[in-house]
Amino acid sequence: MRIRTQFVLSLVLFGLTLVVIAVSVFVTSREVVRLDQQEESAVNVGRGASELGYLAGDYVLHPEERRRVRWQTKWTSVSDEASRFAPVSAEERAIARSLGSDLTRLKEVFADVVRTSGESSQALVPVSWSRMAVQNESVAFDSVRLSQALRKRKADIQQQNVLLIVTLVSLFGAYLVTNYVIVYRRALKSLGDVQTSTEIIGRGDLDHRIPVRHNDEVGDLSRAFNKMTADLKGVTASKWELQEEIAERQAAEEALQESIVEIEDLSEAREQELSTTKKLLEAADEIARWTDVEELASRLARILLKLTSHSRATVDSWDKEQGEIRVMASEGELPYVVGSLWPIDEVSAAARHAIEEQDVSIWDFDRLPQDERGIAATEYRIRHALYVPLVQRQDTVGMIVLDDPGDRREFSEREIELVRGIAAQAGVALENARLFEEQRRIADRLQEALLVLPDALPGLEFAHAYHSATVAARVGGDFYDLFELSDGLVGVAIGDVAGKGLEAAVLTSMVKNTIRAHANEKGKTPRQILQLTNDTVYKSTPTESFVTVFFGILDCSDGRLVYSNAGHTSAALVRSDGTTKLPANGPLLGAFPDAVFGEAETRVGLDELLLLYTDGLTEARRDGELYGEERLFDFLGSTTDRGARALVSALIADVMSYSGNQLRDDLAMLSVKRIGLGAETDAVVIASS
Numbered sequence: 040m041r042i043r044t045q046f047v048l049s050l051v052l053f054g055l056t057l058v059v060i061a062v063s064v065f066v067t068s069r070e071v072v073r074l075d076q077q078e079e080s081a082v083n084v085g086r087g088a089s090e091l092g093y094l095a096g097d098y099v100l101h102p103e104e105r106r107r108v109r110w111q112t113k114w115t116s117v118s119d120e121a122s123r124f125a126p127v128s129a130e131e132r133a134i135a136r137s138l139g140s141d142l143t144r145l146k147e148v149f150a151d152v153v154r155t156s157g158e159s160s161q162a163l164v165p166v167s168w169s170r171m172a173v174q175n176e177s178v179a180f181d182s183v184r185l186s187q188a189l190r191k192r193k194a195d196i197q198q199q200n201v202l203l204i205v206t207l208v209s210l211f212g213a214y215l216v217t218n219y220v221i222v223y224r225r226a227l228k229s230l231g232d233v234q235t236s237t238e239i240i241g242r243g244d245l246d247h248r249i250p251v252r253h254n255d256e257v258g259d260l261s262r263a264f265n266k267m268t269a270d271l272k273g274v275t276a277s278k279w280e281l282q283e284e285i286a287e288r289q290a291a292e293e294a295l296q297e298s299i300v301e302i303e304d305l306s307e308a309r310e311q312e313l314s315t316t317k318k319l320l321e322a323a324d325e326i327a328r329w330t331d332v333e334e335l336a337s338r339l340a341r342i343l344l345k346l347t348s349h350s351r352a353t354v355d356s357w358d359k360e361q362g363e364i365r366v367m368a369s370e371g372e373l374p375y376v377v378g379s380l381w382p383i384d385e386v387s388a389a390a391r392h393a394i395e396e397q398d399v400s401i402w403d404f405d406r407l408p409q410d411e412r413g414i415a416a417t418e419y420r421i422r423h424a425l426y427v428p429l430v431q432r433q434d435t436v437g438m439i440v441l442d443d444p445g446d447r448r449e450f451s452e453r454e455i456e457l458v459r460g461i462a463a464q465a466g467v468a469l470e471n472a473r474l475f476e477e478q479r480r481i482a483d484r485l486q487e488a489l490l491v492l493p494d495a496l497p498g499l500e501f502a503h504a505y506h507s508a509t510v511a512a513r514v515g516g517d518f519y520d521l522f523e524l525s526d527g528l529v530g531v532a533i534g535d536v537a538g539k540g541l542e543a544a545v546l547t548s549m550v551k552n553t554i555r556a557h558a559n560e561k562g563k564t565p566r567q568i569l570q571l572t573n574d575t576v577y578k579s580t581p582t583e584s585f586v587t588v589f590f591g592i593l594d595c596s597d598g599r600l601v602y603s604n605a606g607h608t609s610a611a612l613v614r615s616d617g618t619t620k621l622p623a624n625g626p627l628l629g630a631f632p633d634a635v636f637g638e639a640e641t642r643v644g645l646d647e648l649l650l651l652y653t654d655g656l657t658e659a660r661r662d663g664e665l666y667g668e669e670r671l672f673d674f675l676g677s678t679t680d681r682g683a684r685a686l687v688s689a690l691i692a693d694v695m696s697y698s699g700n701q702l703r704d705d706l707a708m709l710s711v712k713r714i715g716l717g718a719e720t721d722a723v724v725i726a727s728s
Contacts, residue, residue: 056211067200074193080123085182087117092175138181145174229257336367347454356437373444387413393426393438420445427462492521498595500712502684516543517653517707527596530558533651534588565590565603566638576629586628598643603636613648618675648712655706659698683710
């Protein structure tokens, strides 16, 4: 087979392999997208079942026509979602049929609830409600089963696609290796024969013939040489003509040798390029792991020392407004003092050039005038250095300096390109890290502002605590508030905003301040205040944003507490004769546009404690087991010291001991003790982290 034919065949096979892989990936992607949509529908049905349970409970408590219509509308929406299922496997079809039957029975059971909600059949309501709960659980269970089946099928399809691609690539690779070995050995042998024979013919042996081993391009060349030799033998040529022909052949051999050398040089250059690319990828992977500016700069300096042959690497930042260069990191021999600040006018011409011109350059300090070397040149023994600016969005944010203290080692082109490539990545990484730290500082300050309570309030003793789950997630959505209203009333609140970071802190601030603003409106009850706050949150945030809130108004003179609990954890009223639970009596804040919140009233006696907390307390874990509400109320019932500070301290110690100091979620806690209007006690912060 001819070499060209083998090459074309390899290209065809490669193209066919790519086509098969592309078709496989396309078909798999479409199927995965379809399965994702099916899975999303299954999840939506499960969520819908939960909402149907909530709406059914709402109807049982308040059997009004609009609540029945709301349940019917939601049931229709869930049924429509379930009708979108297009199951393929027998298991999926069975689950889909079961899900459809459950939804039908759910509607029938709700109809029974509606029929038994009248005065004459009130005793049947609990039975119908239990049937409704069973059907809701069945719908949720079937939706989870269907979601799991779809995920398993999606994983099987993806695994089959990966197996097909790996098999095709492996087969094609084996073909390439085999073909390369055969062609390489055959071509080398044939070319060796040609080279040996041309040397023999060049010495004047015109009777020599080059063996033709294969019917390929090298064979054609051999036959051409043989024909040329036969023609030369039959022609009488002068000595000068023969010498000229020999010279031409020698020139051709030299050209061939030069071509071989050039090919070897190209191969070496390609290997160097691949090595440089690999090092750049490793550096990019290392840089991308860090968001702390100082740690990122230190890592960058160590990477530069590792990947080059020089002994000192320094990373500087540039503050354009202050006109100062700051040493962020320096590694290797005679490192710079980290944190050193130099005005731009006092550094070397090399540093100014890198900052102002954004130019990669090598500077020979021995040839620079003394006044152009800068204040650090002598102390740090700078002689021959590479300056590479760090640029982000066309602005210089710093520079990399690579040199050898007291020595004059040269910089290779490969090293320069390598450092240039790393600098291009580092400029973006350093700027992103700086912005991340700035955002975190802003969020930290906002979080701290959200947790500030008054120093003291007449008639109350109170203590509060806040714990972050991790240092990286210090800014969460937990908050508490205690503020004085008119006529001896005090507003008390605690809440938990979904999410973390700056967005959660901003939403927390809005909720807290909105509650305060409406609470100061004369005559507003907790339920009305939460409804007004719900309208603000729903209109001002994305649909997935929501908040759980407990808000109450406490009359310090007689202990009357009117409260509304919007989906938050149960508050606890710790009395001498036991602990009373104040559970949720309303939906999540910001989740529904027309949410209706409940309201309840209790009384806080003298020396009795009101404890508010977020779910970070009850959801603390040990070996997968939750701390839980039951354990919390057992602990409150067993406590002997009724002081606000003592209770919070003891409770924090107990939950941290239970979880091994490893919280899964942020924890906020507020304890308020009524001590009478004649006394006043300072606020106490138990813990904050």
